[in-house]
Structure formats: structure tokens, C-alpha cells
Amino acid sequence: MARRELARMSLDATGAREISLTIPVAPDMEIVATAQAAAVGEFIEMPRDKIDEVKLALVEACINAFEHAQARDDRVHLTFRVGRDEDAREFLEVDVLDQGKGFDQASVETPSTEKTFSGRQKRGWGLQIIRSLMDSVAITSDEEGTRIRMRKYK
């Protein structure tokens, strides 16, 4: 597959096990990011359903950055990384970084089905979906920006 081959060449050529991608804050750009995630996932022969989970988590992270970050450079910076943990488990890790205003994680209201279906809060599920679909998620945020680092094991 062409995109898998492209990912292989990019990963092998750099010697490092990561690929960087910068996307503008613009409609549908999250789909560009998912194409790269799929290529890297296919490179390590991650099952398709797990790649789909990474893609959706990535979509949600990008949408959050697009809608809330107010990035100074109008960009979202992505790093796709493959590796193995101390137990030799292979993983795909994605960093989603924006140079925006940051947010206070403690102030993010946890969504609930009850609120969603009573009409009070239909949005706000992004972080919950990311945490549910990925194996580990680490968020750092301050006035310089936000980084979501999320990992999925093969």
C-alpha cells in the first residue's frame, strides 16, 4: 500500500521512529492527520479496528485544538511515533500540540448521558472519547499551549 510504504520510508530514512506533520486550523484538516495515523499504524501492522480508534481519538484532539485553543500560529503540530515499551509491547503514539491559550483541566466538566439527552450539554465529549479509545493519555497545558500525548498498543 502506497501510504504504508511512504510511512516506512519516512520512518526508516530519519533513523528516528517518528514523523511530524503540521496542519492549519481549517475545516476537515483533521482528516489529513488521520491519513498519516493510518499510514503509521499500517506500518507496524496494527489491526484496522485499533487504527480506527487512534484516528477517532486524533480527530477529537484536533477538533478540540481547532475550536478552543486559539493557537497563535493557527496551526496544530502533530508527531507520530512508534516504539516499544519496557515490556516490548509495540505502540503508536501521537502528540497533538497547539500554541494556544491552554486550559485548566480541572475546570472541564465531565459529560454525561443524562445531560446530553436532557438537552443541556450535547457537546464536550472529546476528551472522554480520547481517554476511552486510547491506552494512555497525558495532557499538559499552560498559557504557552496544550499537548495531548496519546498511546495505543498494537
Place this chain on the structure above:
Amino acid sequence: MSEVCKVAAERRGDVAVLSTDGYINNQGGEEIARQAYVQLESGARALVLNLEKTRIVNSIGISILIEVLEKVMDRKGKLAFCGLTPTIDKTFRIMGLAQYAAIYPTEAEAVRAVSP
């Protein structure tokens, strides 16, 4: 770049089947809602959403699907989903959609289940 979600509608008596093809984001969700409301206004009593050709539904798209579901419930109608990928199925369960709408593996099963 634009990822347009195509939505096709087909009527089976009182049941309208909406089949999607592509990424369901806000635009895709709005198109599904538009076609669903057309079907409801023209007498459909139940909706089946076949997502067999969709691999990603983002949370904005799902929030619009919830609005469609609420409208169907207000009318005492039924709505069922079919053809979900495991990821979409999981996401629907995370957001609670599966508590209010049934999910079936195939379109035939979904249509049979919601037929008045």
C-alpha cells in the same frame, strides 16, 4: 480538502433507511438530520441509519444524531443503527446513544425490528 458524507434515503413502507458513505462530521450530521426530517414529515414512523460505509463519526456528528433521535422519540417513533464498525459502536456506547437506540449488525435485522 473536503470530506463530503453522502446520504441516500430509501423507503420501506413506514420505515426510512438512510445509508451514509463517508466521514460524519457536522456537515455530514446536518445532512443526515435534513434527510431524516424530510422522511419524518412525509410519514415515516421509524428510521434506520445504516453506517456500513462510514468509518469515522466525530463527536459533533454524534451530537447531531442525538438530536435526530430525540426528535424521533418525541414523535413516539423508533430509530435503529446498523453496520457500525467496532469503533463507532464503542463511541455510541460511550456517549450513551446505545441506551436510547437499538444497534443491529445488519440492515435487514434493523428494519425488521423497527417496523410498526
